[in-house]
Amino acid sequence: ERWLFWHRRDLRLADNLGLAAAAAATPAVTGVFVLDPGILEAPDLAPARLWFLAESLRELAESWRGAGSRLLVLRGDPVVLLPRLAAALQAPVLAWNRDVEPYGRERDRRVAAALQASGRRVLVDWDQLLIPPEALRTGQGDPYRVYGPFWRNWRGQVAAKAGLGSAMAGGLEPVAAPSGLRDLGEQALEALERSGAGPLPLVQPDPATGLHLPHDFSGTDLCPCRPGEAAALEQLQSFCDGGPLLAYEPGRNLPGEAGTSGLSAALKFGTLSPRQAWAAAQQARALVRSTEAEQSITVWEQELAWREFYQQALFHFPELAEGPYRPQWKRFPWENDEGHFAAWREGLTGVPIVDAAMRQLNASGWMHNRCRMIVASFLVKDLICDWRWGERAFMARLVDGDLAANNGGWQWSASSGMDPKPLRIFNPATQAAKFDPEAIYIRTWLPELRHVSSADLISGAIAPLERRGYPEQIVEHKLQQARFKALYAALPR
Ligand code: FAD
Numbered sequence: 001e002r003w004l005f006w007h008r009r010d011l012r013l014a015d016n017l018g019l020a021a022a023a024a025a026t027p028a029v030t031g032v033f034v035l036d037p038g039i040l041e042a043p044d045l046a047p048a049r050l051w052f053l054a055e056s057l058r059e060l061a062e063s064w065r066g067a068g069s070r071l072l073v074l075r076g077d078p079v080v081l082l083p084r085l086a087a088a089l090q091a092p093v094l095a096w097n098r099d100v101e102p103y104g105r106e107r108d109r110r111v112a113a114a115l116q117a118s119g120r121r122v123l124v125d126w127d128q129l130l131i132p133p134e135a136l137r138t139g140q141g142d143p144y145r146v147y148g149p150f151w152r153n154w155r156g157q158v159a160a161k162a163g164l165g166s167a168m169a170g171g172l173e174p175v176a177a178p179s180g181l182r183d184l185g186e187q188a189l190e191a192l193e194r195s196g197a198g199p200l201p202l203v204q205p206d207p208a209t210g211l212h213l214p215h216d217f218s219g220t221d222l223c224p225c226r227p228g229e230a231a232a233l234e235q236l237q238s239f240c241d242g243g244p245l246l247a248y249e250p251g252r253n254l255p256g257e258a259g260t261s262g263l264s265a266a267l268k269f270g271t272l273s274p275r276q277a278w279a280a281a282q283q284a285r286a287l288v289r290s291t292e293a294e295q296s297i298t299v300w301e302q303e304l305a306w307r308e309f310y311q312q313a314l315f316h317f318p319e320l321a322e323g324p325y326r327p328q329w330k331r332f333p334w335e336n337d338e339g340h341f342a343a344w345r346e347g348l349t350g351v352p353i354v355d356a357a358m359r360q361l362n363a364s365g366w367m368h369n370r371c372r373m374i375v376a377s378f379l380v381k382d383l384i385c386d387w388r389w390g391e392r393a394f395m396a397r398l399v400d401g402d403l404a405a406n407n408g409g410w411q412w413s414a415s416s417g418m419d420p421k422p423l424r425i426f427n428p429a430t431q432a433a434k435f436d437p438e439a440i441y442i443r444t445w446l447p448e449l450r451h452v453s454s455a456d457l458i459s460g461a462i463a464p465l466e467r468r469g470y471p472e473q474i475v476e477h478k479l480q481q482a483r484f485k486a487l488y489a490a491l492p493r
Contacts, residue, residue, distance in 0.1 A: 006034070006094055014229065014273075018124070029178070031060070036077065048219065050213060054213035055228055057071075060228075067181045068182060069184075082115070088194075092120055093123055096123075102314075102318040127270075130275065130278060133311065150309050173279065224364070227271065236280050248297070255441040306408075307404075314408075340474055347359040350472045350474055357372075359446065365399035371441075381426070381481065382481070384487070448469065
């Protein structure tokens, strides 16, 4: 009996819980990935994400060969193709790991229904979260809306699970990649060619020959996120083994330094599992002696928990994806000036820290977290532009673009989300002075302003003769802040 394992955002063999469960049942497992036009042809698919996906899939196909079986890559609608594939291979079971996004959940529901209608089984597991969303409830039995109490409950459950050993036994210890799998025989391969309504749209019948997914992302050398399972593990090791993790606080806030892990795309595409990230942090913790280093590790763990907070929020409140969580924001009179928005998107606002950040995004497909908060606040509170414009613009460029984290980050910055603090307005100059005091980051991404003094790069007060084509500030922070507050105060509640 041949089982199928459907990869989605878990592009790895090691510590893949759904795959491990399938391989525990039978060595005859075949991997499948579906290039879904619903995702790949969406207007907000960033070229950087296509690059990351293509490279990771290429490596994944090789890993499947190494494990003795193969990865089939199909192009089309999974709801149509997967039941056909299962029928062609007479596979009784299709296994996968669950998703939190509304699109994925609806797709999975339809795939499961179609398979079950033809008498097949589905085997589903939670893999992309340390603690599944259903397990996290307040004392009243409600899902969490506030991060603080979420973190305390989540951390307690993580500690309890850590005592249970292997992830296959409900613990957190990563599971090894399957090996000694059995490949499809000649007959099955022929059946694929002849299957049902004509040949299945296999993108590459033999994964060893490689996968061709054209993309026009030119920032591969600038992007800190490296595709593929092997690179993710290497990146994790160099971050944790005596690396930036131990000085994460305050290093995480300095965009001019490589103080963060750069693992966001790996965690989004699942070339790395959250358990692998967690285990590496625990190993580092066992070795450190200073309270500063211990504190740094805790702060990094809190970031992993933010990732899970936003995922459980999207799971329980799918309406977050549609608009503001706080209803009064639905009536906010956004100014939505197209010219201002274009200047923001292209890094031409005349505010150096904002422009440097947007240029980093445009060139590398990635942006430092501190800068994501600065540019988001600027778009919403200084340019008075609907945060959903920014959310879409980020998705169209980010290598790690992820609905839950991106929507969560934008709603947090816009003050429209679950976050209890009502209005948060960043002053770009104050932020730059605090977090880029030598203007290292600003000079990196705005090379045309390298000659300008750090003080002027931070304040944005650049003399006309020194500008050399760099634009003047399109708005004045103090003025806009007052206007924004007045609009907010006038909102009907
Ligand atoms: P590290 O500092 O090393 O953190 C480790 C991991 O924790 C990250 O890889 C990420 O998976 C997770 N994480 C860290 N901070 C957050 C956070 N605030 N929310 C959720 N998860 C977090 N992150 C995305 O992965 N995808 C997005 O589309 C995304 N959009 C964002 C939009 C805005 C407006 C803001 C303010 C933040 C956004 N973030 C997003 C969160 C954060 O900026 C990135 O996760 C982080 O910069 C990635 O860098 P790193 O891997 O070096 O992170």
